[in-house]
Structure formats: structure tokens, C-alpha cells
Amino acid sequence: MTAGQTHPEPVMRQGATAHWATRRWLQVSVSSALVLLALLSGLGVWTLNRATSITDNLVNTRSPSLTNSVRLETALVNQESGIRGYGLTGQEEFLQPYRQGLADEKTAADRLRQLLVGNARGRADLETVLGRARTWQERIATPVSQAPAGAPVPLATDRATEGKAAFDHLRQAMTVQQDRLLDARTSAVTDLRNAQRLRNWIFTAIALVIVLMAVAAFEGLRRGVTGPLARLSHDASQVTGGDFTHVIAASGPADLRQLGTDIESMRRRLADELAVSEEQRSLLDEQALDLKRSNEELEQFAYIASHDLQEPLRKVSSFTQLLQRRYGGHLDARADQYISYAVDGANRMQVLINDLLAFSRIGRVHNNDGPVDLNTLVDRTLDTLSLSIDETGARITREDLPTVTGDATQLGMLWQNLIANAVKFRAPDRTPEIHIAVSREAGTWNFSVTDNGIGIDPEYADRIFVIFQRLHTKDSYPGSGIGLAMCKKIVEYHDGTIALRPTTGPGTRIAFTLPAGGPAAEDSGSPVR
Template sequence: MSLGANDWTLRRRVALLLTVVTLILIGLAGAAAAVAAQNRSQIDTVLNQTGPLRVQGQELLNALLDQETGIRGYAVSGDRKDLAPYDAGRDLERQRMASMRALVADFPAVDDELAAVQSQSTRWRETVAVPVIEATEREGPAAGQALVDDRARQEFDQVRAAADALQREILRARNDAAADVRSSSNLLAVLLIVAAAVVALAGIALVLSLERMVIRPLTALAGQVREVAEGDYQHRITGSGPPEFVHLSDDVDAMRRKIARDLAEVREARERIEWVNSQLQKQAEELTRSNRDLEQFAYVASHDLQEPLRKVASFCQLLQRRYAGQLDERADQYIAFAVDGAQRMQRLINDLLAFSRIGRLTTGFTEVDLNKVMGDVAGQTEAARQYADAELTWGELPVIRGEEPLLTNLLANLVSNSVKFRRPDVPPKVHVSARLVGDEWEISCADNGIGIEPEFADKIFVIFQRLHAKDAYPGTGIGLAIVKKIVEYHGGRVWVDTDTAEGTAIRFTLPALPADVEAAHAAGSEDGTGDIPAEDGGTGRPAEEENTAGGQESAERPDTASEGGRTGGMRETVG
């Protein structure tokens, strides 16, 4: 089935145009190559044949003249030396005749003239030169001069005439060759001009074809696409021109239809999401109110429970002091249970009250030096550390923005936990350090205690969560929950480092001051590493001597840190 003109693809049309142009250019190139070869041959003829022929023809004439001069001189003087020009002329004549014979193969007329010159020169020698030489040798110069008469001059004139005719024929052959060179050069130039004209016409035809078959259809298609892009997604896109453009238009229109369907689905989904967001917003507001009410309830409940609890605890202690030993052993045990329960309830309420106050009663963030905070923590935990013979050390700690009372409570809880959860017969060692990681300070509290199993690493931060009985390690189970809430209130996170080989390492992050981050980056650039130093203190300078706090005397645990407990290598949430 034959294709119509409109069914021809753009590739087919361009290929046809290029094929026609290529064939024409190949033909012109072949003709130009043939003409160039002919031109080179003609130039070679002018340079290597007719030119040397003219020079050698003149030298041949000079050789003939030398012979005639030698004969005249010898006839006058009778001296054999005067025949030297004659002998040299004959040698030169033979040489030039031989060399010219090799050059006249393509010039028959020149060859004929050369043969005429040779015939005339041979005749002159036979009729004039040889008789003069012989007569001079036999009879002397007078006899020789007698033979050099008008007839002798006429004979040599014929030789000269033949040499002149040879030169004219050589000149004519040279002019004909030069004319052929000019003609072939002109023809070669014409062929080049025709080739350039073909290329120019092909370029013009290609440009016009592209304008009609490519640019106009593409411009029209781009205009329709812009209409769709401006929001008219129902505008149908049609194409014109070669089949490729028609297919492209169909594909673009199919894409438009798909986009229109997707946009309709997106609108529906967005409407559903907006409705869900509005419901979530309402639920978030309800949750915020609920949390606020719960915090208020926890505060009020804790505060209101203090008075009756103190009364119960006071009277239970009075019963214990006044009637101890007056009742039976079981009664004393019951009273001890009541006193212990009241005290534990009081501690629980105090910790719950402290937990509810975090983030609600705020003094505002200020710049806090954690080195000073650790000094306060060392003082608060001194009694407990002396009782456990514990050693507390810390490296250079940073200055951060936060609430000093909360940060003190945070570190006191961690240090108290490390002192409390110690291994039997092993003096506790607690070390607090800091390093800069990115734009956060990573602060670690590491000890040599009983450690925490990895599966309980997240469980210990849950409020009221205990991993063992309260008899092993006393506590309310709120301490590490308070730690987590304080850290998150300051914009950080807290976790247990489960890769620690011995004891426990609890790590938490706090945002660093911009000046510390810039200084660390500058220090890293100066030492050529580009890394942020990770020494104690993380300030890019060598860590100062560790601050140390220790104790030997027995003492009760201070009330500033919540209590807790752990057994079997598992730590509970304590404070």
C-alpha cells in the first residue's frame, strides 16, 4: 500500500532529502575528482614536458650555432683547437636530441620538427662541415675558406630555420597545454560552485521544511499545552504535521486526560484529608485540654493528699514509738507496715507532684553552666556517696540554655541511680562527660554498676515501671520518667547505651549554643580534619582535670533525688 504525502514521516522526508543531496554531491565530487586529475596531468605536461622542451630546444639551437662557429674558425686558422666548439656542439646536440625524444611522445608535430632539425643538421655536416675540415687538413686554411661560401651559409640557414620551426611548434604545444589547464581549472571551479549551490539549496529546503513540518506544529502544540498548564485541563490537544507529531499530540492528550483524572482524585483526597485534619485538630485540642486537666488533677490531687497522708504517717509513727514492745510481735509488724506504706505513699506523691510540675511551672530558659550544676549535684548526693564509698567524677561540661533547677534534678537522679544500683563489694564509680555531635551536646552518665539488659532499655523510662520487687531496691519508679520528661522539655532525647561493656551508660542530648558549634567547626578546620572534636567537654580544647567528688561516711539518701531499685542486673525507673 503506497503512502500519501501526508503519511510520510519526518524521518522519511529528511532521509529522502539527504539521499538526493548526497547523490548529487557524490556525482559532483566524482566529476571534480576526474577534472582535478586531468588538471594535474595538464599542469604536469606544462611543467615537465613543454617547459623543458623549450629550454632544450634553445640549447639545441646553441649547439648548432657552436658547430657552425667552430667550422668557420678552423677554416680561418687551420688550428685543430678551433674545432673544440664544433666537437662540443655535436656532443650537446646528441644529448639534447636524446632528451627531447623522451619528452615529445605526446606531441607528434614537435617530434616531426625535431626530426627535421636532425635531418638538416646532418645534411649540413655532410655537405659543409666535413668537406671544410677535410680540405683544411689537406690543403690548408685557404682551401677550407674557399668552401665556406654562400651555399654553405644557405645550408646552415636551413638548419636555423628548422630549429626556429621546432621552437615555434614547442611554444604552440605549450600554449595548448596551458589553455587546457585553464579550461580544466575553470571547470573545477564551476563544479565547486555547483556543489556549494546544491548544499545551499539543500539547506534552504531543509530550513523551510523544518519550519513547515516541525516548528509550526510544535508551536501549535506548545500553545495547547500552555492552555492546559494554565488550568484548562479539559482542553483537548490535537496535532498536525508529520505522523510523529500527530502521535506525540495523542500521547500528550492521553497524559492530559490521566492528569485530569488524577487531579480529580487529588481534589477528592484533599477534601477528605481536610476533613480528617479538622477532626484531628479537634481531637488534638481535646487531648491538650485533657492533658492540661490531668496535669492539674495530678497537681491538685498530690497537693490535697499531702495533709491527710501526713496525719496518717504521723499517728502511725506515734503508735510505733509509744506502743513498741507493748503489743505482740504481730502488732509491731502491722504498725511498721503502716508506717512504711505511708512513707512510700508520701514519696510517691512528692515525685508525682514534681513530675506534674515539669514544663508547667517554668522560670524561663537561661544559660546554665553544667559544671556548676554538677557541683550542686555532688553536694546533694554527698551523703549517699559516702555511705556507698562512691566516687563521682566529671569532665569539662558545656554551657547550655535551660532551667537550672530541672537540669540539677536531672543529673541528681542519674547520679543517685548509679550510686544506688551498685555491685556488691565493688565501690561505685560514676563519670559524667559531654561531647559535641553536630549541633547537640551528647552528655553521658556512666557507672560500673550492675547494668541493664538490652531488652529493658526502653522500659526503664516508663512512669511507675519497676523491673523487680521494691524490697531489693526501694523507689517509686518515677525517677527516670522525670529524667526523660526534663530532657524532652529541653528539646533533647535520652537512651541507654546497650554497647557498654561494664555497668550502665545513660546518654542524653541537649541543643548546643551556636557559638560552641562554630568554634568546634573552626577548630576542626584548623587541624585539617574537618571533624568536630569529641573530647570531654567537646569544646575543641584538651579536657581539664576531672572534677572529683567522693565520700566515706555513712549517711541517708537526700530527699532531692527520687528512689528506685533493681535486681538481677535490671534497672528500674527510679530517682
């Protein structure tokens, strides 16, 4: 895909709910489900209450009413049997069932009055039965029971027909009462069965609705959330797998569509950046090839400079020196001056070539990194520079230096250039004093070489580290102007930095850093020479 390539836009859903996010869909769905469940639960509670009410009415009113009606009938029948027997025989024991029947009648009647509260027809039937019972008792039962015992009661025989008719009339009232109570009980049983059947249907419907809601919830989540997320994940995996041309389709609720749109935008930016990166990588590959060719040419130049150029230069230098020794003073002054110029130029050219070779070898030759004891390394450097140190009377002090990881040869060149510069650029009116300091900060060693020489103007802080940049003429201070440039290259090769730092007095302070590779140094301040 190239930069600026167009992509098909993902299809967006239309409708009043298109702007709904997942949270809104869940809120609406859960709210609807809760309302439906609340309605069904209310209907279920109503059916339970209705079944409970019918059951209570059946158990506590209808059935006890019928039972007590039967007990009332039994009590009256017992009274009639006792009176009939007493009237025919006059024996006292026949009055016992009669008297017990009176007590049972009162108990059953009182219980029926309690059970039939609010039941006008039932109360009317009860009063009819009790009224007819009182009529029979007043006309038959009471007079017969009050007759003397020991002989048949004539009143019983005289009123036998009337008593039978009165009791049959009472039986009819009791039959009507019991039939109505039985009908009421049967109706209550039927209502209870219907209520139980309705309750079972409602709770079956509730269970079915819950199952359907669960299925709908899972299906809704699958279509509205997990499905779009799965598709989005699949599209994203296609892109992460390297197919940056694969369009990420946005679907589902508004927030998931927005997420898909954002990821699609990110894919487009990545595809555009990738296209630009591919172009840049191609350019870098071409530049790498050019750099490789340049390095090969540099290697050839270094070989030529170290062999082919050195040989004729040595001949020129040797012969001009022979001319100077043999004919010096034999020619005129101008000829001697020309020969001196030639000797000096050849020697300086040889020094420049050697310095340039040394500068080009930094980072390419040796590269034998390992632990380097800087105390030992600086001691060797001071021995190498002992002649110039003794001639100038320089006083060099240093703190206890650490062990670092690096190339010993290159680090030796670093210390040699810094110390040699400090000795060379001394002030003519004072003895050179050079101090080497070190401190540790985080994972870095901070070194500094401070002298009391002629100093460097801060405006030249960057220029002094550029190759062949000199601040003085070769007549004032000899050298090729490559020393500090070489120091900078060595320090940067070792992942450090180097810079000119201000001093509190006259002189120069060069500070550089190296990665920490040993224990922290202690400031001893002990003089070396």
C-alpha cells in the same frame, strides 16, 4: 495531579535510524564527511599533480626544445653567411662565424636530442634538419671552407644556385620543426591553463563543501542534539519550577529520547509522590491540630492538678493526719488502720501528682539552655542528698566531669534521680559504693553511674524507663516509679540516649550520653565523700 493520573506518551520517531544514539549519528556523520573530504582531497591532489606535471613539461621540455631549435637555426644561418662571404672574398675572417656555427650546431643538436627523448616526431624532425644540413655542408660549406684563402672561391660561384636551393630546403625543415615545437608548447600552455582552471574550480568546490559541511554539522547538532537538549532543559525547568503536570517530551537521537523518557518517568513518580505527600501533609496538619488541642488540654490538666486538685488533697491529708494524732489509740485497732491507710494514700497521691507535674514540665518549662559545669552540679546534688548518704554510709566517687550545654534544672533532676536510686536500691549486706565515670568519643560525652546494690534483671532493661513501672512494691522501696522515666525524658531532650548496661560484679550500671560541650575529662577517680 493525583496519584494514578495518566500522561500522554511522547511521540517517538520511526524509521531505520530511530534507534541510533547520538554517538552513532556523530560517527556516521563524521565518517561521511571524512570520506567526502578524502575524495575531494584526492581530486585536488590529482589536479595539483597534473598542473605541476604540465608546468614541468612546459618549463623543462617544450620551451627549451623551441629555444634550442631557434639556436640550431641561428647556428646554421651563421654557417651559411660565413661560407657565402668567404666564397665571395676569400678572406679568412669570414670562416670564423662558420666555425662558431658548427660548434653551436653541435651543442643545440645534442641538447635537442636530450629534450626530445620519447618524442618520436620531434626526433624525426630533428634528424631531417640535421640530414639536410649535412647535405648542404657536404656539397657547399665544406668544399668552400677548404679552398685557399686570399681570393674568391670559384666553387662558391659555380654552386651558388645549388647551395641556395639546398639551404632553402634546410630552412623549410627547420620551419616545420619549429612550427611543431611551437604548437606543442602552445598546447602545453593551453593544458596548463585548463589544469589551473580545473584546480581552482576543485579547490573552490572543496572550500564550498567544507562550508556546507560546517553549516550542516551545526544545523545537525542544533536539530539532533542542542535543540532536543534545549527542549528537554526547558521542560525540566518547568517541572523544577513547580509545574509537575508539564509533560516532558522525548525527541532527538535514541539516547536523548531515552534520557527524556527517564526524566518523564521520574517526573511521574515525583508527581505521584507529591500527591501522596499532599495527602499525608493534610493528615499531618489534622494530627498537628489534634496534638495542639491535646497539649492545650494537658496544660489545663497541669494547671488543675497543681491548683484545683492539690487544695482538696491537702485538706484530706491535713484532716486525716489530725484524726490520726487526736484519735489515735482512742478508737479500735481497725479504725487506726483505716486512718493510717487514708493518710498514706493522701500523701502518696500528693507525691504522684507532684512527680507527674515535674515529668510533664520537662521540655516545656525552664528550657534555659547554657553552659553547665557538671562538677558543680553534682556537688549540689550530693549536698541535697547528704542526709540519705550519711544514713546509709554510701561512698561516692566520680571522675572529673566536663562542662556541657543544657538546662541546669533538668540536668540537676537527672543526677538527683540517678544517685538517689543508687542509694535507695542498696544491698542490705554491704555498704553502698557508687562511681560516676565519663569518657569522650567523637562529639559525645559518655556518662555512667555504677553501684553495688541489688541490681536489675536484664529482661527489665526497657521496662524500668517507662513511667509508673515498678519492679518492687511500695512497702519494699518507696517511690512513684517515675524517676528513671524522667531521666530518659531529660536525656532525650538533650539529644542523648540512656540505657541499662551490664556490670562486672553485683549492682546496676546506668549509662547515658550527652553532646560534647567542653574539654575532655581526665579520669581522676577522686572520692567525693
